[in-house]
Amino acid sequence: MTGSRGRDPCRTLFICLKILPLPYLYIFLLLRFVIKNKDLFTTNNEIHKFDTRQRNNLQIPSVSLKQFQTGIFYMGLKIYKSLSLHIKEESCNINKFLSLLKDFLSENSFYSLGDFYDFCKSK
Numbered sequence: 001m002t003g004s005r006g007r008d009p010c011r012t013l014f015i016c017l018k019i020l021p022l023p024y025l026y027i028f029l030l031l032r033f034v035i036k037n038k039d040l041f042t043t044n045n046e047i048h049k050f051d052t053r054q055r056n057n058l059q060i061p062s063v064s065l066k067q068f069q070t071g072i073f074y075m076g077l078k079i080y081k082s083l084s085l086h087i088k089e090e091s092c093n094i095n096k097f098l099s100l101l102k103d104f105l106s107e108n109s110f111y112s113l114g115d116f117y118d119f120c121k122s123k
Helices: 011-017 022-036 072-082 094-108 113-122
Strands: none
Touching: 022 072, 022 094, 022 113, 072 113
16 A cells, blocks of 8 residues: 555654554543643642743642542643643634644654653653
8 A cells, every 4th residue: 555564664654644543542632631621620820829931831730649640630631731832822722722733643643652751852
């Protein structure tokens, strides 16, 4: 179909054929949950009244239970916090945010959450 060999890396094929790897879907659905349910989360400006650059970021709760840390609320916030600022700025417009998020995830084709975090840290 693409003329590639068996040992060729799949990442470029995923991008060319617009195939969505499983981590893409996981990240996308978690962030969609966070954006559609923003009222369930606390922002930094609700915690303190200082006018900081991070005032609109969502607050990640301090918890020690592994079961909570792997759940939808905690992981969604952790992934949201890792996103670049130009995507987070569109969080008020859900359709625009999801469109930017789809483009970002499609261009990079992450194989794991580690790849996602590494990419976000490097930017």
